[in-house]
Amino acid sequence: MTAQELQVTRPAAEPESVAVAPDAILPPSNRIINLGAGVGVVLWLLVLAAHRLIPQVGASFKVPADYLTPVALVVLGIFGVTFGIAYRLPTQRPRVLAIYRVLIVLGAVLIPWEVASRLAWIKPPFFPSPSKVIGVYIEDSSKLLLSIAYSMRLLVVGYLIGCIAGVSFGLALGWSRRVSNWSMFWIRLIGPIPATAWIPLAIVIFPNSFTAGVFLIAFASWFPVMMLTWSGVAGVPKALLEAAQTLGADEKRLLRQVVIPAALPSVFVGLFMSLGTAFAILIVAEMLGVKAGLGWYITWAQGWSEYHKVYAAMLVLGALFITVVSGIFKIRDRLLGWQKGILRW
Amino acid sequence: MTTSLPPAGLSVRHLHKIYPPDIVALYDVNLELPLGEFTAIIGPSGCGKTTLLKIAAGIETYQQGAVAFAGEAIAGNPSWKRSVIYQDVRLFPWLSAQANIAFALESKGIPKAEAQQQAREWIVRQGLEAYADAYPAELSGGTRQKIGVCRVLASQPDLVLCDEPFSALDWNARESLQHDLLHYWYEQRKSVLFVTHNVEEAVYLAQRVVLMSARPGVIKEIVDVPLPDERWTVRRDSPQLLDIARYVNNHIADEVRKAQLLEQELGY
Numbered sequence: 118m119t120a121q122e123l124q125v126t127r128p129a130a131e132p133e134s135v136a137v138a139p140d141a142i143l144p145p146s147n148r149i150i151n152l153g154a155g156v157g158v159v160l161w162l163l164v165l166a167a168h169r170l171i172p173q174v175g176a177s178f179k180v181p182a183d184y185l186t187p188v189a190l191v192v193l194g195i196f197g198v199t200f201g202i203a204y205r206l207p208t209q210r211p212r213v214l215a216i217y218r219v220l221i222v223l224g225a226v227l228i229p230w231e232v233a234s235r236l237a238w239i240k241p242p243f244f245p246s247p248s249k250v251i252g253v254y255i256e257d258s259s260k261l262l263l264s265i266a267y268s269m270r271l272l273v274v275g276y277l278i279g280c281i282a283g284v285s286f287g288l289a290l291g292w293s294r295r296v297s298n299w300s301m302f303w304i305r306l307i308g309p310i311p312a313t314a315w316i317p318l319a320i321v322i323f324p325n326s327f328t329a330g331v332f333l334i335a336f337a338s339w340f341p342v343m344m345l346t347w348s349g350v351a352g353v354p355k356a357l358l359e360a361a362q363t364l365g366a367d368e369k370r371l372l373r374q375v376v377i378p379a380a381l382p383s384v385f386v387g388l389f390m391s392l393g394t395a396f397a398i399l400i401v402a403e404m405l406g407v408k409a410g411l412g413w414y415i416t417w418a419q420g421w422s423e424y425h426k427v428y429a430a431m432l433v434l435g436a437l438f439i440t441v442v443s444g445i446f447k448i449r450d451r452l453l454g455w456q457k458g459i460l461r462w
Numbered sequence: 463m464t465t466s467l468p469p470a471g472l473s474v475r476h477l478h479k480i481y482p483p484d485i486v487a488l489y490d491v492n493l494e495l496p497l498g499e500f501t502a503i504i505g506p507s508g509c510g511k512t513t514l515l516k517i518a519a520g521i522e523t524y525q526q527g528a529v530a531f532a533g534e535a536i537a538g539n540p541s542w543k544r545s546v547i548y549q550d551v552r553l554f555p556w557l558s559a560q561a562n563i564a565f566a567l568e569s570k571g572i573p574k575a576e577a578q579q580q581a582r583e584w585i586v587r588q589g590l591e592a593y594a595d596a597y598p599a600e601l602s603g604g605t606r607q608k609i610g611v612c613r614v615l616a617s618q619p620d621l622v623l624c625d626e627p628f629s630a631l632d633w634n635a636r637e638s639l640q641h642d643l644l645h646y647w648y649e650q651r652k653s654v655l656f657v658t659h660n661v662e663e664a665v666y667l668a669q670r671v672v673l674m675s676a677r678p679g680v681i682k683e684i685v686d687v688p689l690p691d692e693r694w695t696v697r698r699d700s701p702q703l704l705d706i707a708r709y710v711n712n713h714i715a716d717e718v719r720k721a722q723l724l725e726q727e728l729g730y
């Protein structure tokens with residue numbers, strides 16, 4: 118009986134702490150930190166050595182600007198600073214280690230790349246040197262920033278419209294039998310048409326390439342969001358609907374306080390899935406003839422055989438995707454805090 | 463001491479319920495309960511107790527018959543006036559303990575701020591301040607059902623329908639919730655219909671115990687429990703209580719046997 122009493126009166130926080138991984142309780146040991154910093158510094162010194170010591174095979178008279186040296190020095194500086202932080206603030210060690218992992222992999226990739234480029238095993242323009250790719254961010258930064266701004270505008274507007282439409286349609290389909298009976302056939306027919314197939318029509322219907330692009334991105338995000346919202350609503354436990362009804366909840370309360378929260382985990386899966394599609398369509402949409410944008414930038418750079426710019430822009434796209442996804446994750450974690458690690462990607 | 467006929471509470475007439483295609487859950491069930499009575503229903507598993515409760519709550523359809531509460535036809539309309547305490551509690555996992563209680567009060571039409579205030583009072587009265595902001599997933603089974611009971615009693619329903627609400631709980635939690643329910647009934651004089659398969663619990667709580675037969679569910683007998691209304695003063699081992707329990711036990715023993723035979727026949 119004492120065990121049962123214990124169970125009844127246990128503090129709310131306890132089950133939570135059980136779920137936490139053990140390495141989050143104990144900060145990583147000195148050995149791990151030393152090892153991480155050591156390996157990282159050695160790798161980046163090798164990057165620097167390959168860059169400075171191997172003579173460039175087939176060098177032209179015009180010596181290109183050197184961007185790899187400052188980057189390598191900054192990275193070595195980062196190792197120094199974070200090493201200090203790791204010893205001053207042991208709680209920050211997991212974060213420091215996360216940085217180390219990224220930099221170690223980056224260094225490990227850069228060494229063979231730089232060596233191959235120095236020895237002219239790989240040749241520009243298709244395979245430029247690391248320094249050349251880094252240089253894009255400095256030499257072409259204004260054009261790149263403008264492109265980021267244009268792309269984000271197109272993406273955010275199209276994606277938001279698509280998501281709002283997807284969630285509303287999904288709720289209507291899941292909630293009303295009449296709506297689903299009438300539209301099921303058409304959704305099955307139209308939904309799976311790839312957004313790119315709409316390009317000819319979009320160009321004709323919409324007054325400019327921006328609105329046409331918004332439409333394409335919205336369409337591409339709409340379908341997965343709608344389907345997953347729908348399935349989320351369809352999967353709301355009947356037991357909870359009954360509970361709400363017997364407490365006297367009207368239709369509006371049922372929808373807002375039961376159906377939507379219950380469907381939300383599924384909705385977020387849809388939001389996440391459609392973001393990938395939206396990015397893919399973004400690049401295509403910007404090839405329809407916009408003034409600036411990352412997709413446009415890539416096409417334009419390719420036209421001039423400036424492949425280093427293509428790769429630089431690709432990396433920016435990846436970084437943008439990570440940023441947007443982590444934004445969505447933040448919102449999700451706020452809204453789905455009640456799940457306590459039950460459903461995580 | 464004769465009085466006039468008591469006002470009608472739950473009234474079930476010639477109720478037939480068939481789950482498609484051919485599972486006869488209830489067969490010609492008739493039940494007239496006076497308003498404000500604490501009634502227990504006891505019967506073997508699968509005899510249709512949950513079905514009867516769901517129909518009374520208005521969340522289940524039926525083929526034939528008439529079901530009314532306080533003279534008002536129920537006809538598939540759920541309402542906070544006929545609220546259910548479920549065995550599996552059914553708290554909303556995305557609402558905190560306090561918000562779950564407030565949900566019930568707001569559903570009844572109480573303004574948001576006041577609903578929050580009243581929910582808080584229920585939490586405090588139960589001594590659950592520490593759990594007010596905890597989500598159901600963070601609560602133990604007993605605490606969860608305490609919130610579940612508060613959620614139902616907070617809106618002061620006229621008929622409290624209980625579907626084996628305490629059978630999964632430890633002894634401590636069960637006793638305290640039984641007393642909460644008894645006090646609610648005693649002070650408010652609202653109707654309570656309490657389904658259980660525990661004879662002692664039925665006799666301890668109820669003024670009358672309805673015995674249901676094995677499937678199809680038919681009312682077999684109604685047993686009066688002549689114990690004082692202040693049940694919390696009655697000892698669980700009092701000879702009078704045990705006598706009634708023994709009587710009920712004997713009566714349902716052969717029903718349980720029948721139910722078991724039926725299950726064997728159906729090949730469970």
Ligand SMILES: Nc1ncnc2c1ncn2[C@@H]1O[C@H](COP(=O)(O)OP(=O)(O)O)[C@@H](O)[C@H]1O
Pocket residue numbers: 481482485486487506507508509510511512513514677
């Ligand atoms: N949704 C349903 N569909 C089909 N059969 C059901 C359903 N719910 C209950 N039943 C059947 O009806 C009978 C009565 O069920 P129930 O009311 O849950 O009994 P009890 O609560 O007394 O155990 C059982 O045989 C059960 O299998």
Ligand SMILES: [Mg+2]
Pocket residue numbers: 511512513625
């Ligand atoms: Mg049942």
